[in-house]
Amino acid sequence: MRILINSLNYHPELTGIGKYSGExxxxxxxxxxxxxxxxxxxxxxxxxxxKGYRSGTYSRQMINGVNVWRCxxxxxxRPSGVKRIMHLASFALTSLPIMLYHMFKRPDVILVVEPPLxxxxxxxxxxxxxxxxxxxxxxxxxxxxxxxxxxLSSKCxxxxxxxxxxxxxxxxxxxxxxxxxxxxxxxxxxxxxxKQVLFPNWVDIDHIYPVQWPSEFRAQLGLSRSNIVFLYSxxxxxxxxxxxxxxxxxxxxxxxxxxFIMCGQGAAHNRLYNMASDLDNIQWLPLQPLEKLNELLNVxxxxxxxxxxxxxDLVMPSKLTGMLASGRPVIATAxxxxxxxxxxxxxxxxxxxxxxxxxxxxxxxxANNVEKRQLLGENSxxxxxxxxxxxxxxxxxEQSLLECVSNH
Numbered sequence: 001m002r003i004l005i006n007s008l009n010y011h012p013e014l015t016g017i018g019k020y021s022g023e024x025x026x027x028x029x030x031x032x033x034x035x036x037x038x039x040x041x042x043x044x045x046x047x048x049x050x051k052g053y054r055s056g057t058y059s060r061q062m063i064n065g066v067n068v069w070r071c072x073x074x075x076x077x078r079p080s081g082v083k084r085i086m087h088l089a090s091f092a093l094t095s096l097p098i099m100l101y102h103m104f105k106r107p108d109v110i111l112v113v114e115p116p117l118x119x120x121x122x123x124x125x126x127x128x129x130x131x132x133x134x135x136x137x138x139x140x141x142x143x144x145x146x147x148x149x150x151x152l153s154s155k156c157x158x159x160x161x162x163x164x165x166x167x168x169x170x171x172x173x174x175x176x177x178x179x180x181x182x183x184x185x186x187x188x189x190x191x192x193x194x195k196q197v198l199f200p201n202w203v204d205i206d207h208i209y210p211v212q213w214p215s216e217f218r219a220q221l222g223l224s225r226s227n228i229v230f231l232y233s234x235x236x237x238x239x240x241x242x243x244x245x246x247x248x249x250x251x252x253x254x255x256x257x258x259x260f261i262m263c264g265q266g267a268a269h270n271r272l273y274n275m276a277s278d279l280d281n282i283q284w285l286p287l288q289p290l291e292k293l294n295e296l297l298n299v300x301x302x303x304x305x306x307x308x309x310x311x312x313d314l315v316m317p318s319k320l321t322g323m324l325a326s327g328r329p330v331i332a333t334a335x336x337x338x339x340x341x342x343x344x345x346x347x348x349x350x351x352x353x354x355x356x357x358x359x360x361x362x363x364x365x366x367a368n369n370v371e372k373r374q375l376l377g378e379n380s381x382x383x384x385x386x387x388x389x390x391x392x393x394x395x396x397x398e399q400s401l402l403e404c405v406s407n408h
């Protein structure tokens with residue numbers, strides 16, 4: 001197949017959509033498909049263009065057999081609601097001519113990754129002009145999340161955008177998303193069942209695995225064997241509600257065996273760091289390179305997965321796959337009937353969002369119960385092996401792509 005992917009985020013970004021779009025494209029090339037990617041310069045989650053790339057020019061690269069076309073992008077230093085819209089719109093505009101150029105290459109299928117929704121009209125237009133199949137893959141329901149989390153607030157604007165979103169979604173030949181609950185959301189938005197595809201995020205279970213010895217990273221960080229480490233690793237944005245970790249650290253500063261590590265970058269990083277400036281039981285780390293990811297995840301005795309209220313079924317955190325594969329328990333803030341709660345039913349502890357008291361109770365409980373940590377961790381690894389293996393997930397996706405194209 002000739003596959004054209006339109007994804008704002010792409011390799012070498014280490015987290016989120018960029019990581020998964022990059023791994024997907026390379027895997028498809030390795031299976032013999034021709035893949036072109038239209039993307040932007042890497043900037044996430046730092047919200048700063050990565051060294052070696054330029055924000056204002058077009059460029060082309062060949063990366064691991066994938067033809068990568070990079071388009072200009074405006075990146076705000078301090079993203080807000082309006083600035084985020086302008087940021088996403090800038091890529092939609094600059095990528096339009098490159099997408100139109102690719103219609104002459106006659107792709108069999110064009111896949112666009114949401115966010116951003118702004119790119120879906122271009123994909124539909126190009127697929128129509130070159131008679132290709134159109135595929136929308138939703139990593140986040142960005143519109144619902146933006147309004148539910150207060151990033152955008154106008155009721156009239158919400159009504160208009162949601163109607164537009166539904167109209168656009170229903171025009172695609174296939175619409176995929178990453179969890180069962182998000183498929184339910186698709187149905188609510190009017191996407192027919194025959195168009196829906198479950199395409200979950202994955203993890204390389206051969207690369208991320210529990211180590212049977214104390215992580216070398218622990219020694220480098222000055223952590224002793226008696227320290228119980230609670231780790232958050234990933235994007236530090238607004239939808240995570242990471243304030244709850246800082247609040248817990250303040251309450252538990254006299255529990256000398258409990259240590260917190262905050263690893264990552266993002267729009268909320270500086271604000272969170274300043275909130276914790278007087279705490280000596282939190283260590284802050286930048287994002288770690290891929291080759292150190294397994295060592296980092298094995299530093300944890302317990303992983304932390306905070307989410308603000310209303311976000312748990314609109315977004316399925318990509319970081320969860322690595323947490324589970326590392327064979328560690330997870331404390332997550334989510335309601336009991338959400339997809340996150342179902343996934344962590346036997347491998348973690350679920351706390352209502354923004355409930356600091358119960359969040360602290362869960363931390364203390366696991367810190368004092370090594371047998372429970374071990375059992376939940378074993379269940380985490382088992383779930384990852386049975387449900388999240390990279391080859392298994394991408395093979396099913398490839399089959400769905402082939403069926404979509406053959407039915408044209």
